[in-house]
Structure formats: structure tokens, C-alpha cells
Amino acid sequence: MDETTVISCTVNGEAVEEIVPARLNLVDFLREKLDLTGSHVGCEHGVCGACTVRLDGVIVRGCLTLAAQVNGATIETIEGVTATGEVADLQEAFLARNAAQCGFCTPGMVMSAAELLTVNPDAGRAEIRDFLSGNYCRCTGYQAIIDAVETTLAGRKNGGSTT
Amino acid sequence: MTAPDNNEGGLSVLDRPNSYIGRTVPRPNAKRLIAGRGTFVDDIKLPRMLHLAFLRSPYAHAKIEGIDSDEAKSMPGVIGVFTGKDLIDHCTSWQGVLTHLAGLKSAPQSALAVEKASWQGEAVVAVVATSRALAEDAIEHIIVDFKDLPVVLDMETALDPATPVIHPELGDNLTWTREVVGGDVEAAFSNATHIVEETFRFSRHTGVTLEPRGLVADFDPVERKMTVYHSGQAPHMMQAIFAKHVDLPEADVRVICKDIGGSFGIKVHTYGDEMATVAIAKILGRPVKFIADRVESFTADIHSRDHKVTARMAVDAEGKILGYELDDLTGVGPYSMYPRTSAIEANQVISLSGGQYDFENYRAKATVVYQNKAMMCQYRAVGHPIATAVSEGMADLAAAATGLDPLEFRRRNLVADDAYPKTSAAGAPMDDLSHHACLDKMVTMMDYDAVRADRTAARAQGKIRGIGFASFIEVGSPSPLFYGTGGARISAQDGATLRLEPQGTVTVSIGVTEQGQGTEAIIAQIAATAVGVAIENVRVKTGDTDNSPYGGGTWGSRGAGIGGEATLQAGKVLRQNILHVAGAVLQTGPDTLDILDGAVVDKQGGAERITLADLGAQVHFRTGELPNDLQPEFVATQHYRVKGQPFVLTNGIQASYLDIDPETGGVTLLKHWVVEDCGTVINPQLVDEQIRGGVVQGIGGVLFEECLYDEDGNFISATMADYLVPMAAEMPDIEIAHVETPTSTSELGAKGAGEAGTGGAPAAIMNAVNDALAPHKARVTTHPITPERVLRALGVI
Incomplete structure (x- = not known):
């Protein structure tokens, strides 16, 4: 055993x-x-x-x-992070931008992106791309994901965040 | 042109008030996926479920002289051990042949290898245990007496008399060969001002669905019913295959596809490990789960490409193509894949190459051979990356020979937009295409002159920078001529059933399936438009053979074109059915009424007469109020198939702009543009994201992905650390524009959008690389274009 x-x-x-x-x-x-x-x-x-x-x-x-x-x-x-609403804005941006296709990579992608949102609130597109390079997505080609994270960062900067 | 809908007073059904066609609406199923609440097959747990693991051949080609599994059988948690011989009587063998591909031959294949293993990774022994870990533990204690056999790896020598024959009963290693001839190629070449020649190589790659293949097979031995939860694209096809080979009536096999973590053509074939899982579930009368791990995915999933193409093109002094010929050689592993066969990709290459151009004289030959590598079959954009890269590579060579700009060469040769219908030099019927409109739009979108000026400036600063184009055609919505005609139980037709529920909502059941493309969203858009309800009030059910009309599933860019049209037609019938009842209830002619936003309204003026919820309640619960001679039918089913053509073509053009690092040989993608004509665009966002995802898969093939084998047939890049797929940091932003030429084969007018990105991107990038390298007198025509290949071309190493 x-x-x-x-x-x-x-x-x-x-x-x-x-x-x-x-x-x-x-x-x-x-x-x-x-x-x-x-x-x-x-x-x-x-x-x-x-x-x-x-x-x-x-x-x-x-x-x-x-x-x-x-x-x-x-x-x-x-x-857990869905239930607390911590990433509600990020998930909303993913939905609006169709940043998930098959959805298999998405939970991991959301967890990684959530960390970027807190450790580098000033990240530009290239930095978002770099940060998320440890999460593979075979469906989207990444652009929609980068867009969704960029939108979320901008939203939080404008005071839209509740965290 | 779109056919007018008689019920709309001359307006197309697509232009109805509150139409959802052409609008971006969110996917109804995306929310739960983003919240981690999807149900992928490995998320399914059933009572008394067992787990399967496979001992796979470590050799590329080896005779199985004996299997000792006594010790494994007594290991903790082990319920059973099955060899190929054990399963022979429980799962019949199959052959990947189709009668309309004349001469195609393949050896019988079994769920598990019986006499010999023919590629590294072929399943040999199955162990069933109470957990996957315990099953894998037991595998360590099985001794298989393998005896090495000579391996056949190189497709270029596979047919040499000195090369061993993998399946002696076949006589040789030839899978299939075909030649396509149009016009007089000899005369064309003898009249040419310039003749260009080139050889292109396309390495093997594979789909790498992020969710590996998997299934849970659950057999009820009392009712003798098999339920298979399958990570797959074609539930009805698999129902037929499982039923046939484990000897059950099709009606007693139910295949359910819940959320599918990527497919790309990988999950539409018959795999021995999956057949073994179903057979073992039937033997044990218990649910059995098999989920491929990543190494199993690399070695046992189908691979694709692996072509060597030599091509010649003849042009006159003005750069007009006079003749084109090519010779395609491809290796497909040791068997032809069942049931779609491994001959289709080569057939696509010779049938479609050069189809974007207007010329008469064509000759192409395909030779498909066996080898001891993983099996090869249809993966996203089947054959198109090869056909397009070869044709567009040759176009650029011919342009250079005649001193023309690549776009000017294309302008002179692309089929005119008003020339359709027409038949290509290869004999392919073509209609409703728009190469020139797409090219013009590309020039504007990318600002070609500005990009050229930027390239010049960058080169002056020492950059190795290039621009590349690829005009292309892409097959979608395959007709029965693809598979069904040849004897495969693969439906080219799909049905949609629309049902008005008592609360006024519409439920759609449909045969086409969802793997992340957004199938459920577009079907809901079409149903909402055709019936006249808000999209929030449409539910789409798919992926369950017990509950969907019979259909082919989603592959071959057929979801929108075929499933969408079936939905549109069923929606129109349901609307008429509803209006017939409403007319009786309201004591007015049905033709004076319409349905808008969930209510029956006067066609003139739009005044609301009765909501669908009220009508639904009356029809379902207060039927006594209806006239006795009125029987409401609030369910409508319509089927659709492409008729009179083998497929519906799409077209477009892609452009790539890139830098090459002279020290590392690495390619940096600066920008990528796509102009695509997929006919009627149902949901612009979903179409664009299909194209972007497709382009990036094409980028993977042309720059990164390679299944590498050593000289003994060991697959040496079979992990995600060794096999490179595109990552976020390396990918460019991709700009997309559309030309919309609806297909005249349907009322909806939608063509496929899922594959063209993958079909065109490798050609555009290869051409950009060679444009960048041209001033350095270097060329690369082997995919993937790795840093090493670039440095070798530059003479650095």
C-alpha cells in the first residue's frame, strides 16, 4: 500500500x-x-x-x-476566488472578450492573471504576455486573454476594483 | 446572393427585426468555464468506477513473443489485466480504408497490439485498478518479451525494394497513390519564359489539445446498454464505431460529450486505447475511465503533416502562371487511421494546391507510405498548410523571377471575383470566392506602402526584416462525398430540433457539437432570429446521442454552415407552426402575424397580440380552449446537408511582418493580418477568435512544433518541455478584416471559419522569412523554421 x-x-x-x-x-x-x-x-x-x-x-x-x-x-x-468575487472583474472581462474557448486552460490562466493584477498593476501588453507565458492556451492564440487582462488592469486603475 | 424568404415580404430572414445575425453576443456556456465549473471527462466520477492504464510499446517495431502479467494481477487494487489476445473476442478489428479512395490499403488493427507493436506508444497491455496510480504500479510488474524488428522511418526510402515491409500481407509499404492531371503541363512548361522549382519539407506535428483524450465507459450488463462519456467531436460517429466493434446495437450505445478541452481534429478518430476501454467496461460491467497522460497524448494521438513536396511553376514574361506541377510524398505511420483514413491530407494537397490561381495546366501526384511512427490523420486545416505554403512559396519565386512585387503577381493570377462558378485546374468546383476583394482590403488594412517603407528603413539599420503574403482557399462544410460515399458511417447531414416550451422559451437540440468554438452561441443566435425570441430565452443542447438529432458533429469547419442552416430552417418551420396556432387563437390569418421578441405581433404596425408565454400556457395547459380541428405542433425538426458540391470553399489572404535575429536565428513576429471571407458572419467576435486561434496554431507548425524521432524510432520530443507550442510572449497581435460573400448553397450563407487561420499562416510566415533572408541570399523551406535552420541557411553554422 x-x-x-x-x-x-x-x-x-x-x-x-x-x-x-x-x-x-x-x-x-x-x-x-x-x-x-x-x-x-x-x-x-x-x-x-x-x-x-x-x-x-x-x-x-x-x-x-x-x-x-x-x-x-x-x-x-x-x-475559491470565484466565490469571494476577488476576480469577478477579470472573469467579466474574459467573458466579454471571449478570452476562453474550450475553457480547459482558463482556470489556471485566471489564477495567474489574478496574481499579475496585484504584483504589477502597471503592466503593459508585453509584460502581460511575458507573465502569462507559463500558461498554455491552444485555442485563443492569446490575444483575447491579453486584452481581457489589460481591460481589467485599466478598470482597477480607474477605481473599479473592490479588492 | 441569399435566397429571399417568402415570409418576410422580400426581406431575408437574416434581416428580420431584432436579428442576432452579425452581432457579438457572449457565449452562454463560457461563464461557467471561466468560473472553473465546466465538466470535462476527467471530472466525471461514477459509482464503482475503475481506472485504466496501458503498457505501451517502448519499441517502434517489435514482435510480442510473450507477456507475463501474473505478478501484476496480484498487485493491490488491480481488478484485471488484458492483453491484445484477451480482447480479440470482445472487440473486433478495423481497417482504415474508404472505397472511393481507389487502391487505399491498410492492415487490420486491434484495440491492443496482438502479434507485434508497430510504433512506439502503441498500447500493448491494459491494467484495470481501483486508481490510476495503482494501475500504473502494476504495469511496472508486467514483463513483455519484445523482439526487435527492423524499423521503417524514412518516407523517402519506404518504397525501396531493400526496405522491410511493415505488414507483409500488404505486399509493400505503399498506402495510397493518386495523380491529378488538368490541361497540358508539358506544353505549358515548354512555352514558359520562367520556370521556378523548389522542394518543401513539413515536419510532423500534433494537436496538443490541452485536455488530453479520455473517456468513461459505463456498461449496464442487465439492460446491456453502454454509455460513453467521451472527449470527442463526433458523438454519433463514435456511437456507430463503439456499437459495431463491441457488438451492441447502435441504439444501445449512448455517447455523451460534455465540455471538451480542445479538439482540432485530434478527437475525431478511433484510438485503440479508447476501444479497449469500452470493451473492458463491457467485460467487467463497471464504469471504466481512461485519461491519456501527456506522454500518451504525444505518442498515441494522431500526428499530422510530414510531407515532402517538390514543385515546379511555369510563368510567361508578364508573370502569368502557365503551368504548375507538384509531387507530394507523405508518411502516415503503420496503419491508415479508422474510419477517416490517412489518405485525405495528401488528397487535399493535390486537389487544392494552386486553386486560388487562374491557370489551366496542372499535374500533381500524391504518394502515401507506411512507416513505424505514430499514426497520421486529419488535424485542423487538413492538407491546407501544405497546399498553401507550396503554392504561395512558388508564387513568390515566380514573382521574383519575373521581377514583380508579390502582390502584383497575385493580382495578375488570382481568379477574378466575377469568374464563378468555375472549376479549378485540379478539377475542384469553386464558387462565391473573393480573392481580389480580400487582397485590396489587405493592402488598405496593413497600409502596405507604409510597411514596405518601414522594412526598408529597418534593413538600412541592419535588421533582417521581411513581409510575406498568402492567398488561400479553405474547404469547409464537407458533403457526403468526403466519407459517407466511401462506406464510413459519418454523417455529412445534421439535424436541428426546435421546441417552444410553455414559458415561451426555445430549446434547440442539435447534432453539431461544441469544443470551445462557440457553436452553442451561434446556434442560439440563429434560433432566436428565426423564431423571433430574445437570445436569453434560447437553450441549446448538444453532444448526446440519446437527445440530439442524428448528425456528424463538429469538424471540417461545418458547425455554422451545416448546423446553422439546419437551425435556421427548423426555426422558420417552428415560427410558422406557432403563427398557425396564434392565428386560430386570435381569429386572424397567420400571414398577418409575426413573432418579435417573444410575442406574436401584427405584421403591420407591430402591435403585440399575445406573448409566447401566454400562447404556450394555452397550448400546453388550456388545450380545451383551442378549436377541435387544431393540433398545435410546437416542435420542428429540419436537416441540412451540402448538395451538389463536395464542399463549400472559403478564401482569404494573410500577411506576416517579422524580424530575424542574425545571431540566434530566432524569428520575432511583429504583426499578422488576415482578411477572411467566410460568408455570412454570424458572430463577429467568435469568428475573429476562431481565426486568431487558428493562425496561432499555424504559427506553431511553421516555427515551433516538431515530433522528432531518433534513428530507432524513439519519439524524442514527446513532452511539453521538449515539444514547443506557441506561448503568449511570442505571439503577435493579429488584425482581422472580412469580406462577406455568402455561399449560394444555403439561405444562411455562412461558410466555415475554424480552419483557415491554420491553413494560411505557415505560408505567410515562410514567405516573410524568405523575404527577410533574400538580401542575404538565404532561403528556408523546411517547417518548422527553427533558429538552427535559419542559421544554417545564413551559413552561420
Whole structure:
């Protein structure tokens, strides 16, 4: 049998305690143990960004983080940031600009873009493109995503943000 | 021209008041995807569900002399282990041939390899366990006695007598060959002022859907019904295939496609691992899930391209094309893919090359061969990236030989916009195209003179900068002549059923499917327009064989052209049905009434008479108030197929502007422009985003993506770290404009929009690269145009 460990953590504001196999990665933990299926598995070696989640306030690859590592940590997923309304303006911009097609990369893209919105509120197009280069999208060609993030940044600068 | 709708007093149905045609409206399903609330197949959990993992061949070609799985069977969580021989009686074999592709031959293929594996990544043993991890653990304990066989990799030597034959029963490694001849090529070349020649190579690449292939197969052994949740594009096609090969009536197989994480033609084929999953679910009587991991996607998904094309073009002193000939060689892996076959891409290349130009004398030959690499089949823009890159590469060479600007050369040779209908030199029927209008619009949109001046200034400062163009045609809305005629159970027809619900909303069930293109949005727009309701009051249901009219699904740029027209016609019938009942209720002639924004109104004056909600309630719940001789029918179904033509062509032109770094050989894309004619534009935003996404997939093919094999047939770029796809930072902004020439084959007039971006971008970028390199006496005609290939062309390395 798998070696297991017990972890306690906060996921989207809720206290969670689970027995997890030592080899289980964070995104599989979120998807399989907690049914938080908004985070997706695209490559399992840290390249595509579909599994991007927030760990103690910073985005990480859910496939390169072990569940056993998040004992005591705070985790936020697309479900969590949607529920709090933190990224409502960004999601509205994605919808208006059709910045999601198949939607498989989108949760990870939103998580990464949400970080950019806070760490670099003055980002221009080239910086947005650079920042999001760790999240692959095969459908859109990226331009609509860059537009949506640019619109959100401008909206927040103009005082439209509630965060 | 769009046919007039008799019910609109001379107005087209598309011009009805409150029409949604031509308007950008948000996609109804996008909101939940953006909130992470989609349902992709790996999100599905069923009671007692098991998980499958595959032992795949590490060899490109090896005999299977024995399989020892005793230890694996006793591993924790393992429910069963199945070899190819175990599944023979549970899943019949298949052959990827079509009768109308004369001479096409392929060996029988099974769900799992039986006697031998024929490419690295072919599934050999299936392990079923209570979790994927435990199934993978057990695979480590299976010993397969593989005996190396000689590998056939190089398509250029595949037919040499000294090369081993992969399937001895076929006699040789030839899959298919065809020659197309039009006019008198010899005479054309003998009369030429200039003859240009070139060889182009297109490496293998693959679709890399961000969601890998996957399915959950759920067999109920009591009712003997199979439900398959499938990440796929064509639920009815898969229903027929699953039913046939695991021996169930089609009516007892239900295929459900929920949210699909990208498809691009990858998810419209028959894969052994998926067939094994369905067969094993039937054997076990329990739900079984298989989700390909990324390495499995690279090695077992279909690949595309892998062509070598030699071409010659003859022009007169004025730069008019006199003759064109090409020879296309392509390698397709060890089997022809089922059921669409692996001959279609080469057939497209020889059928479509040069179709944008007006010339008479043409000869093209396709040779398709087997090799021990992953299987090859139809991926987005099938054949078009090759046909367009070769034709447009030759056009630029011919322009240079005659001393013409590339756009002037195109002006002299593109088929005139008033020349249709016409048949191309290759014999392809063409209609409703607009090459010159698109070219003129491109010149204005990009400000060609300004870009040329900018290039001159940049070159003066030492930049290696270039401009490239590609005029193109693109096939969409395939007719039954594509597959059905050849014996495949693939529908070229789709149906739409529209239903007026008691609250006055409209529910659409339709065969075309959604993988992110916005199918549900455009179908809702068309239904809302045709019936006369607000788009918020339309619901679209698709992707479920139990609940959709029979249809082909979404591929071949057919969603808008075929599904859209079926919806339009069904909407018109439903509107007439509603007005018939309303006329009886209101005691007036139905032809004096119309439906606008959810209410029956007087056609003259527009005064509201009764809302659809009130009418719905009366018809459904107070039927006694209706005359006895009136039976309301608030459901209407119409089907549509393209008739009398093999397909509906679209056209357009793309332009690329780029820099080449003389030290690294890297290409920086400065700007990309597209003028596209996809007929009636239903939703401008969705069309533009289809084009942008398509262009970027084309950019991937021409600059980055390459399935690399070593000399033993090992696939050495089979991870996302090694196989490069376009990233946000490398992509240019893409400017788009439209010319709208509705197709005369339908009332809606919409053509396809999903593939042309991918078909044209590689040609435009290759031409821009070679324009940039021209002053340096260098050329690159091998895709992808990697930094190494550029540096070699420049003589730096």
C-alpha cells in the first residue's frame, strides 16, 4: 500500500484534514479528494499551467507540489476566488472578450492573471504576455486573454476594483 | 446572393427585426468555464468506477513473443489485466480504408497490439485498478518479451525494394497513390519564359489539445446498454464505431460529450486505447475511465503533416502562371487511421494546391507510405498548410523571377471575383470566392506602402526584416462525398430540433457539437432570429446521442454552415407552426402575424397580440380552449446537408511582418493580418477568435512544433518541455478584416471559419522569412523554421 500522511490545511476558507498518499500531488488531491475539479491536469510536469493554484498567497503548479507539502498551508483555487468575487472583474472581462474557448486552460490562466493584477498593476501588453507565458492556451492564440487582462488592469486603475 | 424568404415580404430572414445575425453576443456556456465549473471527462466520477492504464510499446517495431502479467494481477487494487489476445473476442478489428479512395490499403488493427507493436506508444497491455496510480504500479510488474524488428522511418526510402515491409500481407509499404492531371503541363512548361522549382519539407506535428483524450465507459450488463462519456467531436460517429466493434446495437450505445478541452481534429478518430476501454467496461460491467497522460497524448494521438513536396511553376514574361506541377510524398505511420483514413491530407494537397490561381495546366501526384511512427490523420486545416505554403512559396519565386512585387503577381493570377462558378485546374468546383476583394482590403488594412517603407528603413539599420503574403482557399462544410460515399458511417447531414416550451422559451437540440468554438452561441443566435425570441430565452443542447438529432458533429469547419442552416430552417418551420396556432387563437390569418421578441405581433404596425408565454400556457395547459380541428405542433425538426458540391470553399489572404535575429536565428513576429471571407458572419467576435486561434496554431507548425524521432524510432520530443507550442510572449497581435460573400448553397450563407487561420499562416510566415533572408541570399523551406535552420541557411553554422 501507499505510504500515507495526514495533512491539515485551509482550502478556499474551509479547514480540511485528510489522509493522503505521500506521492499524491496537490492538483490530484484537490480534484480527487476534495472534488475541486476546476483545476485541471494538462501535462503533469509543470509546463502548461492548467493546474495553477494559490498556495499561501502565491501561485504554484499543482502538479509539482505534493499534497504532503501543504500541511498547515492556505490554498485557494478557481472555485475559491470565484466565490469571494476577488476576480469577478477579470472573469467579466474574459467573458466579454471571449478570452476562453474550450475553457480547459482558463482556470489556471485566471489564477495567474489574478496574481499579475496585484504584483504589477502597471503592466503593459508585453509584460502581460511575458507573465502569462507559463500558461498554455491552444485555442485563443492569446490575444483575447491579453486584452481581457489589460481591460481589467485599466478598470482597477480607474477605481473599479473592490479588492 | 441569399435566397429571399417568402415570409418576410422580400426581406431575408437574416434581416428580420431584432436579428442576432452579425452581432457579438457572449457565449452562454463560457461563464461557467471561466468560473472553473465546466465538466470535462476527467471530472466525471461514477459509482464503482475503475481506472485504466496501458503498457505501451517502448519499441517502434517489435514482435510480442510473450507477456507475463501474473505478478501484476496480484498487485493491490488491480481488478484485471488484458492483453491484445484477451480482447480479440470482445472487440473486433478495423481497417482504415474508404472505397472511393481507389487502391487505399491498410492492415487490420486491434484495440491492443496482438502479434507485434508497430510504433512506439502503441498500447500493448491494459491494467484495470481501483486508481490510476495503482494501475500504473502494476504495469511496472508486467514483463513483455519484445523482439526487435527492423524499423521503417524514412518516407523517402519506404518504397525501396531493400526496405522491410511493415505488414507483409500488404505486399509493400505503399498506402495510397493518386495523380491529378488538368490541361497540358508539358506544353505549358515548354512555352514558359520562367520556370521556378523548389522542394518543401513539413515536419510532423500534433494537436496538443490541452485536455488530453479520455473517456468513461459505463456498461449496464442487465439492460446491456453502454454509455460513453467521451472527449470527442463526433458523438454519433463514435456511437456507430463503439456499437459495431463491441457488438451492441447502435441504439444501445449512448455517447455523451460534455465540455471538451480542445479538439482540432485530434478527437475525431478511433484510438485503440479508447476501444479497449469500452470493451473492458463491457467485460467487467463497471464504469471504466481512461485519461491519456501527456506522454500518451504525444505518442498515441494522431500526428499530422510530414510531407515532402517538390514543385515546379511555369510563368510567361508578364508573370502569368502557365503551368504548375507538384509531387507530394507523405508518411502516415503503420496503419491508415479508422474510419477517416490517412489518405485525405495528401488528397487535399493535390486537389487544392494552386486553386486560388487562374491557370489551366496542372499535374500533381500524391504518394502515401507506411512507416513505424505514430499514426497520421486529419488535424485542423487538413492538407491546407501544405497546399498553401507550396503554392504561395512558388508564387513568390515566380514573382521574383519575373521581377514583380508579390502582390502584383497575385493580382495578375488570382481568379477574378466575377469568374464563378468555375472549376479549378485540379478539377475542384469553386464558387462565391473573393480573392481580389480580400487582397485590396489587405493592402488598405496593413497600409502596405507604409510597411514596405518601414522594412526598408529597418534593413538600412541592419535588421533582417521581411513581409510575406498568402492567398488561400479553405474547404469547409464537407458533403457526403468526403466519407459517407466511401462506406464510413459519418454523417455529412445534421439535424436541428426546435421546441417552444410553455414559458415561451426555445430549446434547440442539435447534432453539431461544441469544443470551445462557440457553436452553442451561434446556434442560439440563429434560433432566436428565426423564431423571433430574445437570445436569453434560447437553450441549446448538444453532444448526446440519446437527445440530439442524428448528425456528424463538429469538424471540417461545418458547425455554422451545416448546423446553422439546419437551425435556421427548423426555426422558420417552428415560427410558422406557432403563427398557425396564434392565428386560430386570435381569429386572424397567420400571414398577418409575426413573432418579435417573444410575442406574436401584427405584421403591420407591430402591435403585440399575445406573448409566447401566454400562447404556450394555452397550448400546453388550456388545450380545451383551442378549436377541435387544431393540433398545435410546437416542435420542428429540419436537416441540412451540402448538395451538389463536395464542399463549400472559403478564401482569404494573410500577411506576416517579422524580424530575424542574425545571431540566434530566432524569428520575432511583429504583426499578422488576415482578411477572411467566410460568408455570412454570424458572430463577429467568435469568428475573429476562431481565426486568431487558428493562425496561432499555424504559427506553431511553421516555427515551433516538431515530433522528432531518433534513428530507432524513439519519439524524442514527446513532452511539453521538449515539444514547443506557441506561448503568449511570442505571439503577435493579429488584425482581422472580412469580406462577406455568402455561399449560394444555403439561405444562411455562412461558410466555415475554424480552419483557415491554420491553413494560411505557415505560408505567410515562410514567405516573410524568405523575404527577410533574400538580401542575404538565404532561403528556408523546411517547417518548422527553427533558429538552427535559419542559421544554417545564413551559413552561420
